Amino acid sequence: TGWLGDVWRHVGRRRRILLLALLIHDLGKGYEGDHSEVGAQIARDVAPLFGLDEDESEVLEFLVLRHLLMAELAFRRNVDDDSLVLTFAREVGSPEILRLLTVLTMADIAAVGPGVWNQWKAELLGDLYNRTLQVLDPDANDRGVDLKRMEISSLVADVDDSDPLARLVAGLPRGFLRSYEPKRVVEELTELTSLPRGGQFIAVQWQTDTSTISVTVGLRDSSISGVFHRIAAGLASQRLEILSADIHTLDDEYLIDHFCVIDRDFVGPTPEGRLSEISKAVESCLENEVPSIRRRWNPLASEMQAAQVLPARVQVDNDSSVDGTIIEVFAEDSDGLLLALSRTLYEHQFSVRSAKISTYLDQIVDAFHVVDFDGAKVEDSERLATIRRALKEVAGSGV
Template identity: 25%
Template sequence: LHDIGKGHNTDHSTLGAKMAVDILTRFGYSKRDAKIVSDLVLHHLEMAKVSQRRNINDPKILDEFIKIVKNTEFLKMLTVLTWCDANAVGPNVWNDWKQTLLIELYTKAYNILKEGITAQEYSSRLLEEKLVKIKGALEEKYGKEKAEKLLSRVSQYYINSMPTDEILKHMELEYKLLNTSDPQFYFEENINVGFSEIIMAVNDIENPLLIFTGIISSMGLNILSIYSFARKDGTRLIASQISTPALESVSQQKFEKFLTIFNDYKKGLITLDDIRKTIKYKGFKVNTIPPPTFVKIDNRTSDQYTIFDISAEDRIGLLFDIIYIFSKFDIYVHIAKVTTQGERARDAFYVRTPQKEKITDEKPLKR
């Protein structure tokens, strides 16, 4: 029944939820069962949206999600429905990347509900535990003074946003960067989950996120998720998950090619325009109607960021083009969460000004 409200020129989840009650009542189901199914139909897109297009490490996001699911049993049912719905759409719509995000959201929500605490309490507890682990690991590796210096450069939001093992990877790169002034990279090919990880730490390149996405696009690769962090000393750290167009992990050989292009750019041998010219933009199939393009701006969900939800025809280079437009307006992209549904890209961008403020002026937002 989850899509039964489609075709009526209105929100199909809301209409479908009302229709589900009438249908189940007519079939002799109890009021309790009819209410559960109706609520599942109403919220059947919520888990995919939150896991794939929102920062699920943000306590506010988690609290809003908890208000919807209310208890662990409904959470379990909604998780199963989300999986079944996505897998029934067609081949290659569901992948290991989406599965990882879904399970992460489920686990966080389950723990919060089971313990009967708020997401903020859960996050605060995790923050304290993470800081102890991170500080201990850094002190063991670099000594107390250098560990404190590394930690003093980052925000609490960053610590909350990233897993402990990822933070330690970042810190190692940044320690080398601070000592050598040379850009630092980390690469890992995750064959089992269909994506590879590239992390980059730099401090002498303007808008490295734009350069990074431009190079990846010029290589014909997909960006599944990308984070960009600005440190207090001017260092920029970019953490990404990338895949091939067939949603397979990217090889070491491809990473070496990425490094070659990056170094050529850094040496001034090529420009951003040169990189743009090598992006092979593939148009939509002949006789196929492309999906609609729309942009929605959300200033309510996050306390720190303005969120742009963008839906458009999926293609290599789309993410780079969007970040390029943001750069023209001096808008800094912190998180880009990228998903595809068939031929459609459904992307979310957490952005703010160079002064680290949300964008609330309607005039630049409209432009």
């Protein structure tokens, strides 16, 4: 059903190759070396046994070799970055192979266990699929973005062109348009442009379709420093799990941050009183000194022996994106870890443009897309090495 159902229906004549890839893609596990590379060799060896021609064999081998790629990009990268999407599109090569890889990715995630595949992941994967399809087939799906822009424009048709709201609407980046519904965009921008200089608003809402909480923070001409880690502090103080975060600077005057979080203290819709508590906590951290929140190991994570605890790892990717640096942190999950990491980035004068947070049982993978305080990509290798060491120390300290 939904967009994935449409993708599956368009797989067509390549369906047999997809089913073979589903059977083969993890056969490399248990052997020495990267299981994707081992699996690709197995695919190459068995393809003739299934009567595949040379072209079909190459597609099967590619699907097995790169079966983890799409999940990595969708869940750990900022797909608003056109250079990342373009690189991915070049590797995939065609809309047909993109559809095969998309269905394989979904099936691989869903097979991990009950509840692993969810609406939030479906939306992230769908976002990457649609953006990549736009590169491979420009007439395929970007009409939706154009229609959103037209709908937003119609909602503000009575606004004078000199009004800041009209100016923001006219200059909205395509990534912003893709991510949010027109009515919500107009409501948020209206509130944003109504702020006095130095003003702010905080909106915390339950999202029924994804069973998550959206936290939106808007600021105008703010003198507050370290906005990202201040918001993270407010959310950490309420024991919330952050799934994703996006930061947009509009017209060099307005800042709007979107956080998607889960409240493990409640099952089902979050009560209004609780939403109010979250809003007040974020407001307090924006206006006052950020409180010291001691990290504690996730009580829901499985208990592990000391010998099983893996050391923290930090990877710096300065090649994938033209405009920014991608920093990934792999570590044991603990409450307050995101706050500690974001504070460290701020203290080393890195500005977080967006963040993707993934949790796998007791492990976290946080991917930060960062620039320097002037909005430029950081090219200094010594500075990158310094932040890598600092983040690794913080991620492994547990304090």
